Each structure stands twice: as structure tokens, then as C-alpha cells.
Amino acid sequence: MELAKIEKLLEAYFEGSTTVAEEAALRTYFTNADVPPHLAPYKNLFAYYEQQQQLTSTHTVQPPRSSQRYLWMGVAASIVVIVGIFLAAMVGTESTTSRVVITEDPAMGTYQDPEEALRKTKEVLNLVSSYMHQGKQDLVYLHEFEQAKKGLVYLNEFENTKNSLIK
Amino acid sequence: MKESVFITLTNGFKDKLYRLAKRLLVSTEEAEDATQEVLLKLWRNKKQIGTYKNVEAFAMTMTKNYCYDKLKAKENQNLKIVHTNYTDQVPTLQQQLEAKDSVDWIEKIIDKLPKKQRVIVQLRDVEQYDNAEIAAMLEINESAVRAALSRARKAIREELVKKHMYGVS
Numbered sequence: 001m002e003l004a005k006i007e008k009l010l011e012a013y014f015e016g017s018t019t020v021a022e023e024a025a026l027r028t029y030f031t032n033a034d035v036p037p038h039l040a041p042y043k044n045l046f047a048y049y050e051q052q053q054q055l056t057s058t059h060t061v062q063p064p065r066s067s068q069r070y071l072w073m074g075v076a077a078s079i080v081v082i083v084g085i086f087l088a089a090m091v092g093t094e095s096t097t098s099r100v101v102i103t104e105d106p107a108m109g110t111y112q113d114p115e116e117a118l119r120k121t122k123e124v125l126n127l128v129s130s131y132m133h134q135g136k137q138d139l140v141y142l143h144e145f146e147q148a149k150k151g152l153v154y155l156n157e158f159e160n161t162k163n164s165l166i167k
Numbered sequence: 168m169k170e171s172v173f174i175t176l177t178n179g180f181k182d183k184l185y186r187l188a189k190r191l192l193v194s195t196e197e198a199e200d201a202t203q204e205v206l207l208k209l210w211r212n213k214k215q216i217g218t219y220k221n222v223e224a225f226a227m228t229m230t231k232n233y234c235y236d237k238l239k240a241k242e243n244q245n246l247k248i249v250h251t252n253y254t255d256q257v258p259t260l261q262q263q264l265e266a267k268d269s270v271d272w273i274e275k276i277i278d279k280l281p282k283k284q285r286v287i288v289q290l291r292d293v294e295q296y297d298n299a300e301i302a303a304m305l306e307i308n309e310s311a312v313r314a315a316l317s318r319a320r321k322a323i324r325e326e327l328v329k330k331h332m333y334g335v336s
Contacts, residue, residue, distance in 0.1 A: 014324055016317030020297050041331040045323065048273040052293045057185035059199045 003036065010042065173213060177206055180223040183294050184230045190289040191234035191282060201237065205229045227304045231286055238282060276326040284319035291316055 009026055012018045018026070030039075030046035111117035184205055189198035205226055209216065219225045277288060283305075290301045291312075298316075302309040 014317065014320045016313045016320065020295050023292070024295070041327040042324075044270060045273055045327060048270045049292045051270060052186060052289075055186050055189065056182045057199060057202050059203060 006039070010039070173210060176216075176222065177209065177226070180226060181206065183223070184226055186293060187227060187230050187286065187289050188234050190277070190285055190293075191231070192237060193278060197237065201230060201233050205233055221303075224300060224304050227290070228306065231305065235282070272330060273323070273327070276323050279326075280319055280322060284315050284322070287312060287315050288319045288323075292320075 006026070006029055009018060009022055013023060013026060027046045027050065029035075030043050031050055035043045111120065181202060185198055185202045188201035188205075189195065192198050192201060208229060209222075209226060216222055277285060280288065286305065287301060290296045290304065291298070296304070298309045298312045302312045305312065
């Protein structure tokens with residue numbers, strides 16, 4: 001490119017009116033060709049821009065691992081817990097229902113037939129009362145105690161005298 | 168959106184984000200942080216990526232806003248932090264001296280510009296976006312972009328010429 005054109009472009013460049021393509025042409029001129037002395041200061045400028053373009057970040061940015069995996073782990077864990085509770089509840093209700101099958105009416109205990117239930121109940125009650133009677137037989141000696149107490153009526157005399165003394 | 172898709176998508180403009188952040192924040196580490204932050208934000212909102220007209224432009228806008236916030240936060244601190252990039256990016260002394268003379272000088276000039284002009288120089292002269300794209304990224308109109316660009320370029324030229332003429336005139 002001839003010098004006059006370059007100078008004109010350079011002037012436009014400083015006015016900010018050059019296009020990107022024209023600036024690229026200026027850049028190639030200043031970085032490759034022999035530059036006349038009066039334009040020498042701009043050589044460094046374009047060299048600097050050229051150099052700045054090569055600058056790269058040394059760090060590699062790694063997006064953080066998404067927490068989605070942990071989200072699914074949480075979901076899986078809660079499903080396990082819920083299923084566990086459900087199963088435990090199922091087993092519990094099964095055992096209670098098996099008991100309920102035998103005794104439909106809680107008033108009859110383990111018996112199916114009401115007659116039998118009544119008989120058995122009477123037997124049990126008799127057994128209990130017989131034991132109570134046995135225990136009561138030993139209490140006959142309380143009569144002795146009662147009789148001895150009767151002998152103590154004379155104490156009343158003593159009491160009477162004591163009362164008259166107080167008067 | 169899959170992770171690999173996201174990475175290939177963002178790899179296309181990741182370095183542009185980084186360079187913009189570095190232009191504004193100067194420090195390499197802070198620029199890396201800013202890039203990472205912007206990409207993570209994009210990743211978190213990956214469901215909306217489809218609704219953006221231009222993901223790259225959107226990411227550039229995000230980076231610009233992030234860096235502006237950072238700069239503002241820094242201005243609010245009483246203590247000014249001076250950044251030193253400890254990694255020696257220029258290996259030999261010879262090259263170092265050369266760089267000091269030329270390229271570093273330009274970097275210093277650009278760093279002295281107001282942040283808006285810096286962003287525009289970065290987007291236009293380094294990344295070669297056209298004015299319409301820059302206007303969309305910076306949420307300003309095209310003529311404002313052009314004016315700021317011209318002002319920035321002229322300021323750079325002034326400094327360059329001053330340096331070039333140093334000791335001559």
C-alpha cells in the first residue's frame with residue numbers, strides 16, 4: 001500500500017472513522033512493511049495490539065458439578081425410607097389381623113362358642129372362690145380374739161372411777 | 168446444556184473476557200478471577216443462554232460490569248493496592264529492555280486512560296469488534312463509542328509522539 005493512502009487511513013483512524021477492515025490493513029502494514037521514520041511511533045502501537053491479542057487466560061474454568069446427582073440420591077434414599085416404613089406397617093397389620101381372625105368378638109376371649117365361654121368362665125370363677133374360702137378358714141381364730149376382748153369390759157369400771165376423780 | 172457444550176461455547180470468547188478484565192483490572196490474578204466469576208455466572212444461568220441474542224456480547228457486558236464494580240470497590244478503599252505481576256513473562260534482559268522501550272510504554276499509556284476509553288480501545292483495537300457491537304456491549308450508542316474511541320486514540324498518539332520526540336525537540 002502506498003504511503004499516502006496509509007497516512008490518510010491513519011488520520012481517519014485517529015478520528016475513529018475507519019472500519020474494522022481498514023484497521024486490519026493498517027495493522028498488517030505496520031507489522032510487516034518497512035515503516036518510514038515519521039510513522040515509526042505507531043509501529044509499536046500496532047505491535048502492542050497484535051501482542052495483546054495473543055494473551056490468553058491460563059486458567060481453565062471447570063463448571064462446578066451440578067448438585068443434580070445428590071438430588072437424585074436424596075430422592076432414592078427417601079423412597080427407600082418410605083418403602084421401608086410401608087413394609088413395616090404392612091407386617092405389623094398382618095400380625096394383628098391374624099389375631100383378629102381368631103377372636104372376632106373381644107368379649108368372648110379365645111372361645112368361639114358362647115356356651116363354652118360361659119362354662120369356662122364359671123369354672124375359673126369357682127376356682128378363684130375356692131381359694132378364697134381356703135384362706136378364710138384360717139381366720140376362725142379371730143373368734144378367740146373376740147372372746148378375750150369381752151373379758152376387758154371391766155376396764156369400764158376403771159374408766160368410771162377415773163372420771164369421778166377428775167370431777 | 169451439557170458441560171462440554173458449555174465449555175466449547177465459552178472457550179470461543181473466554182480469552183476475550185480475560186483480556187478485557189486484564190485491561191481494566193491490570194492484575195493478572197484479578198483478571199483470572201473476573202473471567203472465572205463471569206463464566207460461573209453464565210453457567211448458573213445456563214437455562215437462559217438460549218434466550219440471549221449473542222452470548223459472547225452478553226458475557227463481555229457482564230465482564231465489563233463486573234470489572235467496573237471491582238474498580239469502584241477498590242476506589243472506596245482507603246488503601247490503594249498496587250498490583251505486581253510476579254510471573255516473569257519476558258524471559259531475557261534484552262527483550263525486557265526492548266519491551267520496556269516499546270510495548271510496555273504503550274500499555275502504560277493505555278492504563279492511564281479513563282476506564283471507558285480503555286474498554287473501547289480494548290474492544291476495538293485488540294478484539295476488533297465493530298462500533299455497533301461495542302455499543303451493544305457497553306449499552307451506549309454508536310456515536311458515543313466513536314467519540315470515545317477517537318479521544319482515546321488521540322490521547323495515545325499524543326503520548327507516543329511526545330515519547331518519540333523526547334530529547335529531540
